[in-house]
Amino acid sequence: MPSHPEADEPVRAAGGELRALLENLDGQIVAMVLRRTELARHYHALRRSAGLPQSELAWENQELRRYAEQLGGRGTDIGRAVLALSQAAPARPGTDETNGGKP
Numbered sequence: 001m002p003s004h005p006e007a008d009e010p011v012r013a014a015g016g017e018l019r020a021l022l023e024n025l026d027g028q029i030v031a032m033v034l035r036r037t038e039l040a041r042h043y044h045a046l047r048r049s050a051g052l053p054q055s056e057l058a059w060e061n062q063e064l065r066r067y068a069e070q071l072g073g074r075g076t077d078i079g080r081a082v083l084a085l086s087q088a089a090p091a092r093p094g095t096d097e098t099n100g101g102k103p
Contacts, residue, residue, distance in 0.1 A: 033082060040086035055087070 044054040060083055067079030 033085060036082065037086045044087070 047056075048054055063083070064076050064079045067075035067082075069075070071078060
């Protein structure tokens, strides 16, 4: 593929700006997922203390449909991951939950 040196610098500059925006958005997504997880765990504890099941399957299915409607077919995968994170035991920072919680 031929190189176009005259285009390199503007592309690098724009690419760097876009990458910074993407990194910022990713940070916001992580923060929102962590906040959602915290709220969901409090909600689940409240339900358990009232003698109710932790989860409401009808509501969870409704949320999965919303993810799919707004994000397409792969949206369901994202919704499932978010719900799974909200139901799992809290992870310790710096550990890999897929490795039994070991760093």
